[in-house]
Amino acid sequence: MNLKRVRVLLKKELSQIRRDRSLFGILIVAPMIQLFILGNAVTTDIRDISLAVRDYDHSYHSREYVRVIGASGYFQVTTLTGPEKDDGDLLVRGKAGLVLVIPTDFGKRLLNQQTATVQVLVDGADSNFAVQGLNYLQKATRLYSERLVRVAQSDLARRRGISLPTIVAESRAWYNPDLTSRYYMVPALMGVLLLVTTMIVTSMSLVKEREEGTMEQVIVTPLRPSEIIAGKLLPFVVIGFIEITLALAVILLAFRVPIRGNILALYFYSGLFLLTTLGLGLFVSTLVKTQQQAMLIAGFFVMMPFVLLSGFIFPVENMPLPMQYVAAFIPLKYYLTIIRGIFLKGTWWPDLWPQALALLGWGLGILGLATLKFHKRLD
């Protein structure tokens, strides 16, 4: 590789990017706006679940129970008064996530020291929501039951000298004590945006020249394929690092996500990740004949699977085993482990060497493949 030739090509590419002002804006500004908007949206914390209550009992206990649920802070409680056949319709229309039905003998059973069951209708169409909503309802119910037990307990202790044991799980969440899902999602979003923006431009780069017929001009120069590729990619490495810097500023200043690890290590690993995204983009570009095909392949076969199977939203460990092996081939997965580790766990950076090795291997492999493929098409 001749560095001087690469530099000439680099200059040509850079001035091309600079001339296309709108492209520059879209490469730098748009991802930041996206990061800001999507970062505000990626929260799985479920609050204000709409809970409709159908109280057939109207006793002191039923009213107190509903009050305790309302005071738990997880629910927006509404009381149902209309005809009961409409209750199910609330779930169909999505007006309520949960419907709580308190039977007529609720208060009586509790007064008789018995177990009183209440019925909970849950909208299972959104299973994640259903599980969380039920969890919260159970938590609030436990609170109320405990109150009843305490009353009964003092009675038992006075009359029979019996004391009732209680076993509780005292849970402490490490790395993210308040369980703020944003701390987990926003840094990962940076990785996803980095993938999307850098891959789009490179996946079209070669095919664009071919469609416009300028490829021949590049080919007749004494530039070697590896030099052409280096010249094509280097500007985007620069843009990638600008993006990372701006994204880090947004994450740290606007979202106030604490970072516990080494920020320089993050840059180092991001460089390795860029190697894979740029290489992949280039590889796609050597495969296709038109820009639309490039878009289809990059969109359906790279970006979407990467986003869905990398553990960005759906944890890899929930997948069936064969799919976990598939996920092992996705570089974004390793990068997300790195980012999340550095941000949340303060992972000491040498501990991340397996991920780093995977990214490096991937990046060099795909770049080599792209160069080879490019070489072949020239002949």
Add this chain to the structure above:
Amino acid sequence: MKRFWAIFKKEFRQIRRDRLSLGLLIFVPAMLLVLYGYALSFDVKHIRVAVLDEDRTQESRELLDSLFQNQYFDRAMNLSRRAEADACLLHALVRAVLIVPKDYAKSVSRGERVGLQVLVDGADANTASAAIGYFDALADRATLKARFDVLGIAGTSPSIPLVSPEPRIWFNPELESAQFLVPGLIGLLLMLSAVIATSLSIVREKERETIEQMMVSPMRPEELILGKTLPYVVVGLLTMTMILVLGYYLFGVVVRGSFFLLGLTTLLFLFAALGMGVLISSVTRSQQMAFQIAILSSLLPSLILSGFIFPIKNMPLLIQWLTLIVIPRYFVTALRAVILKNASFAAIVPQLAALFALGVFFNLLAAHNTRKSV
């Protein structure tokens, strides 16, 4: 009408000639649905737990045995010292560490309050809160058993007042993720293919300078746009049919509502989504730019701002307003209602109206821009 027919035929021929793109547009979304439907799930099961039993009594062993007799927790390792808990969590060997304190059995028999210590890897808040919920439920059950034991030994009738919720889960009783994922994935896949299909359509003609030829013809911009999008409506409906057939045979996702409503919803969605694609195409000057805008405005927003995974109600107000122009938001809601809940026409009227309005808006704007750009 005749003019429109001509451009429709021209576009269709162009699509047919590009076999690769056509194949990708029809088969790939269906194929991907299979892959994702199989792979993705929110079901938090088989959580890897490390156990530290400091009590080492019959009772503590029984407690631990009961803990691992379900699909939620897997006993991944046994620790001997507290200091080991740290490293286990940091290196993600386990998701949680459970510590049974030294005097567990003694305290229970005395009728005291015992705290089991649970350390959870909180990095992934969603999984962590589900795990904490399971631990709470198990502690609940252990409490109930211990209390009955105490009362039984004392010879009292085991009666404690207690409220016990009895959940009945509608629409998806087994809480299978596939049932809830498939409608969302349909929205994501169709949105992506619709935007990819049309976002390059006009800008490509601009780049190749064939648009002038079209403009000197007596064709009106509306006719041009309609002719460009309609072939893809056909393609989109084919894709949708394929997805539903696969969803039924592979994941048991049954369409509970009417197929007519489903077709209407899909049609309105395609009208809006393709309109957005054409709009992107009409405002950009290069294919590269159109691609960038198309992906940025479809892939992540369909996933994140559509309410598919992240509840819109929990977003900041400003972002909630922004989701009003996210087409898949209405599509996914309507699909879930029709497919899972057997919703009536009246129940999804707001979604259908929104899709229609967005479709009219995007298409008119695209027509306006196309006229101007020449």
